[in-house]
Amino acid sequence: xxxxxxxxxxxxxxxxxxxxxxxxxxxxxxxxxxxxxxxxxxxxxxxxxxxxxxxxxxxxxxxxxxxxxxxxxxxxxxxxxxxxxxxxxxxxxxxxxxxxxxxxxxxxxxxxxxxxxxxxxxxxxxxxxxxxxxxxxxxxxxxxxxxxxxxxxxxxxxxxxxxxxxxxxxxxxxxxxxxxxxxxxxxxxxxxxxxxxxxxxxxxxxxxxxxxxxxxxxxxxxxxxxxxxxxxxxxxxxxxxxxxxxxxxxxxxxxxxxxxxxxxxxxxxxxxxxxxxxxxxxxxxxxxxxxxxxxxxxxxxxxxxxxxxxxxxxxxxxxxxxxxxxxxxxxxxxxxxxxxxxxxxxxxxxxxxxxxxxxxxxxxxxxxxxxxxxxxxxxxxxxxxxxxxxxxxxxxxxxxxxxxxxxxxxxxxxxxxxxxxxxxxxxxxxxxxxxxxxxxx
Numbered sequence: 211x212x213x214x215x216x217x218x219x220x221x222x223x224x225x226x227x228x229x230x231x232x233x234x235x236x237x238x239x240x241x242x243x244x245x246x247x248x249x250x251x252x253x254x255x256x257x258x259x260x261x262x263x264x265x266x267x268x269x270x271x272x273x274x275x276x277x278x279x280x281x282x283x284x285x286x287x288x289x290x291x292x293x294x295x296x297x298x299x300x301x302x303x304x305x306x307x308x309x310x311x312x313x314x315x316x317x318x319x320x321x322x323x324x325x326x327x328x329x330x331x332x333x334x335x336x337x338x339x340x341x342x343x344x345x346x347x348x349x350x351x352x353x354x355x356x357x358x359x360x361x362x363x364x365x366x367x368x369x370x371x372x373x374x375x376x377x378x379x380x381x382x383x384x385x386x387x388x389x390x391x392x393x394x395x396x397x398x399x400x401x402x403x404x405x406x407x408x409x410x411x412x413x414x415x416x417x418x419x420x421x422x423x424x425x426x427x428x429x430x431x432x433x434x435x436x437x438x439x440x441x442x443x444x445x446x447x448x449x450x451x452x453x454x455x456x457x458x459x460x461x462x463x464x465x466x467x468x469x470x471x472x473x474x475x476x477x478x479x480x481x482x483x484x485x486x487x488x489x490x491x492x493x494x495x496x497x498x499x500x501x502x503x504x505x506x507x508x509x510x511x512x513x514x515x516x517x518x519x520x521x522x523x524x525x526x527x528x529x530x531x532x533x534x535x536x537x538x539x540x541x542x543x544x545x546x547x548x549x550x551x552x553x554x555x556x557x558x559x560x561x562x563x564x565x566x567x568x569x570x571x572x573x574x575x576x577x578x579x580x581x582x583x584x585x586x587x588x589x590x591x592x593x594x595x596x597x598x599x600x601x602x603x604x605x606x607x608x609x610x611x612x613x614x615x616x617x618x619x620x621x622x623x624x625x626x627x628x629x630x631x632x633x634x635x636x637x638x639x640x641x642x643x644x645x646x647x648x649x650x651x
Contacts, residue, residue: 216363218371219331220379221324221354224508228347229515231643238348239517242462246635248591248606256608256631259460261301262341263617264293269303269387277380284311284365286373289380301343305380307355307372309335316362324356331356336508337379353379354508386411455526455533455558455628456616461499462519465601465638466646467541467549469499474576476584478533478558483522498542502641503649515643526560533558536580538573539636541601544647550596552603557584558630563610566632568594568603604635 230236245255268276268291280288290304312318319332333356340347355372357363455478463469473480473493484497500518524533534557541550553576554568567583591606608614613626 216368217329217331217358218334218368218375219324219326219329219356219358220337220375221326221356221508223351223353226350226352226514226516227519228350229502229517229643231515233515233642237346239464242464242519242633242635243637245633246591246604246606246637248589248633249608252590252606252608252631252633255633256458256460258295258299258343260617261293261295261299261343262303265291265301265303265341266387268293269384271388272384273388274381274384276384282306284309285369287376287380289376299343300345303339303341305337305339305376305383307335307376308338309355309372311365312362314362315365317357317365317368318362319357319360322354322356324354326356329358331358332360337376339383352508382411455531455560455630457524457533457556457558457630457632459522459524459556459632459634460519461522461634461636462517463499463636464502464517464641465541465636466501466503466641467543467638468501469636470540470542471496471499472538474536474538474580476534476536476557476577476580477526477531478524478535479527481523481525484520500649502638502646504643504646505649515646516649526558530560532560534580534584536576537634538576539603541636550601552594552596552601552636553579554592554603554605554634555580555583556605556632558628559585563588564607564630565589566592566605566607568592568605570594570596570601570603600639602635602637602639604633604637606633606635608632 227238229238233239241255241258245252276291277289278291280290282288284307286307288304288306290302292300292302294300309317317334319334322333324331324333333354335355337353337355339351341349357368461469461471473496479491480493484499486494486497488494497520499520500516502515502517504515506514524535526533534555536553536555539552539554540548541552542548550570551572552568552570553573555566557565557580562585565583565585565588567587569579573579588610590608590610591604593602593604595602608631612628614629616625616627616629
């Protein structure tokens with residue numbers, strides 16, 4: 211294969227929340243379990259998580275100029291932005307390539323392949339965007355990286371084009387975050403469409419804008435940047451709240467089962483989360499939460515243990531309504547069997563204290579469950595345990611009433627509103643790295 215026919219390809223984005231090999235001491239899991247106490251513990255957890263909004267705010271205000279740069283051991287660029295909370299904690303977003311150059315200075319294809327735009331590529335590593343604090347990632351977005359050569363290729367041949375690829379990805383990510391963050395959105399479907407358009411625009415710009423010393427073309431598969439932009443969506447949503455009440459919920463699935471969920475609304479609406487919207491902003495489909503698993507987030511990348519959380523944002527749909535809904539979650543094994551069913555509700559009334567409930571008892575009507583439980587448990591935390599004592603479900607509030615600061619993207623001002631943050635935690639007892647299954651790719 212001549213140099214002129216070489217191409218490199220980036221696969222579809224995949225998101226992961228990496229865990230260590232020891233779940234009992236894992237920092238991420240311990241922070242989630244601590245937050246499940248509710249009240250001040252939930253406040254502290256989200257205060258830490260919301261520091262990320264400052265990083266996205268830098269990208270919105272500065273675009274590509276917000277990035278700082280360094281070099282890795284191969285002389286390839288590392289793009290990063292950072293901030294601190296004044297208490298000694300450092301927060302960051304970084305973007306770099308993870309690949310191995312052998313002692314001969316060659317890149318060797320691994321045993322993975324992907325077909326992108328009709329072209330077959332052989333894996334050489336991954337492009338990784340990490341979000342974390344104190345030098346430890348809490349979330350990562352990874353894109354599989356491959357080349358058309360089936361044999362070893364000198365890194366010096368591909369270095370300039372890989373560098374150009376990283377440069378363009380970082381530039382487009384910053385540009386699209388800035389465009390969306392400064393946008394004027396009035397409903398969830400608008401934001402959803404804008405993220406899809408940004409994904410397409412970024413893919414086109416990177417494909418057309420990457421050049422090297424040899425004729426190498428970047429080919430991109432679908433869903434290139436969308437997942438990365440989706441991480442910022444929760445903060446973007448909070449920046450265009452128009453109504454009196456808002457709730458941000460983070461759902462963690464710390465079980466070996468896939469979590470399939472659905473909602474019933476008494477009042478309010480979902481404005482951002484792992485869902486697909488119809489054009490009228492109604493919910494078309496719900497994205498399941500994967501189980502805790504082990505393996506490579508993208509084929510050929512370094513294996514890690516992984517868990518999945520999702521941020522879900524709710525608004526009241528008028529100045530005279532609150533937020534009230536019930537959620538049902540089915541935990542399903544890899545054979546498609548429903549092993550557990552959990553039902554929960556949150557009620558954030560226009561007047562009065564918030565309430566929440568959760569149960570593993572049989573619930574045939576979400577509307578009846580909501581109506582029977584709304585206003586009953588005015589507490590910052592509720593828990594339920596499955597009949598076999600293996601699964602525990604927890605719901606929390608940070609506050610039960612009053613106005614509180616909202617993290618913002620398009621302003622440095624601190625805005626307050628009837629804004630509440632809650633945790634939903636599904637936790638399997640005695641879950642360890644030794645008894646989880648490999649991740650499906």
